[in-house]
Amino acid sequence: MRIYVIRHGETEMNVKRVKQGWMDAPLNQSGRELAVLTGRALRGVHFDGCLSSPLSRARETVEIVLRESGNAHVTVRTDDRLKEINFGLEEGRPAQSSTMPQETAELFFKDAFRFPGFPEGESIQDLCGRTDAFMRDFLHGEKEGTWLIGTHGCTLRALLNPFYEHPERFWQGCVPPNCSITILEVTDGHPAIVESDRIFYDPALLVDHYRGIIRN
Numbered sequence: 001m002r003i004y005v006i007r008h009g010e011t012e013m014n015v016k017r018v019k020q021g022w023m024d025a026p027l028n029q030s031g032r033e034l035a036v037l038t039g040r041a042l043r044g045v046h047f048d049g050c051l052s053s054p055l056s057r058a059r060e061t062v063e064i065v066l067r068e069s070g071n072a073h074v075t076v077r078t079d080d081r082l083k084e085i086n087f088g089l090e091e092g093r094p095a096q097s098s099t100m101p102q103e104t105a106e107l108f109f110k111d112a113f114r115f116p117g118f119p120e121g122e123s124i125q126d127l128c129g130r131t132d133a134f135m136r137d138f139l140h141g142e143k144e145g146t147w148l149i150g151t152h153g154c155t156l157r158a159l160l161n162p163f164y165e166h167p168e169r170f171w172q173g174c175v176p177p178n179c180s181i182t183i184l185e186v187t188d189g190h191p192a193i194v195e196s197d198r199i200f201y202d203p204a205l206l207v208d209h210y211r212g213i214i215r216n
Contacts, residue, residue, distance in 0.1 A: 001186040002146045004045075006065065007156050007176040008057040009035045014178065014209050017095040020152075021087035021121070026056050034179040034201055035061045039068025041200035047071045048145030051138070053082035053152060061179065062150035074148075081134040082159075084152035088121020095210065109210075112170035124158065124170060131159040139189055156182070163193050172196070175210045 009031025013020045027035070042065065050071075052062045059076060066074050089099055098105035099119060107115040108124075117123030151159060153175040160182055161167050176182070176197050183195040199206060 001142065001144050003149060003184040003186065003191065004042075004047075004147065005149045005151065005156055005160065005182045005184070006038070006061060007153050007178060007180055008053075008055075008061040008150065009033075009064075010178045010207070011057050017209050019087045019090050019093050019095060020057075021084050021091045022055070023091055024056050027060050030205075031057070031061070031178060032064060034205065035064035036068050037201040037205075038179045038181070038199075039065035042069040045069055045071075046146060047074050047148050049142070050074050050076045050148040050150070051082065052076050052078050052150035053084070053155070054078040054080060055083055055152070058082070058150040058152060062148055065148065065150075071148075076150075079134060081130040082149065082151045082155060085124075085127045085154045085158075086118065086121040088118040090118045090121065109171065113168070124154075127155060127158045128161060131155060132162070135159060135162075135191075139186065139191070143189075160184075160193065163191050164196075174208065177206050177208070 009027045011020065011025040011031055012028050013025045015028070047066065050062050050066060052059045059078065062076055066072055104116065112124045115124055117126065156176050157170055157172065161170065163184065164172060177199055179201065180197045180199050182193060182197060184191040185194050
């Protein structure tokens with residue numbers, strides 16, 4: 001089995017560097033264009049199924065990719081466990097602004113596993129717990145085929161954390177770029193990453209909204 005895990009396209013909240021979390025922000029025009037380019041680059045890939053976060057930015061991304069890659073017939077199923085981390089009281093706040101003490105807030109990007117969690121939201125451990133449960137159920141239920149999974153930056157890192165060479169580095173040096181794809185090959189129920197954070201569009205179109213924030 002082969003799994004393509006994609007982060008959603010750009011939103012205006014990405015541009016403004018706002019914590020989106022469970023807020024249902026749609027793709028902006030650039031986000032839709034990146035999804036179109038990504039889908040067209042995947043023509044020739046036959047997807048047997050698709051699972052997505054129910055949030056519109058993730059769902060619209062996979063719908064565009066499926067359409068443009070020639071897989072418009074594939075039904076998109078949603079799973080709440082693929083939603084972005086819940087920022088709680090921090091939702092809607094700028095990325096570098098927080099209700100928490102600065103040294104505590106900075107841990108989210110500097111040392112994520114020591115971050116205690118967002119007030120009335122989730123910690124990285126909480127997020128990893130639900131993504132691990134998702135992956136166990138997915139691998140138990142699906143044994144073959146090629147799948148597309150649509151999710152979010154932090155959730156993608158949590159979902160794939162057990163399969164990175166250095167899982168202690170939660171962010172792997174960056175937030176995954178918009179519409180970037182990580183590809184896993186599953187052999188005898190064991191996933192292995194064969195490509196990580198690959199973009200299928202001109203690198204000149206890539207915008208790193210988090211440059212200089214992540215330090216692990």
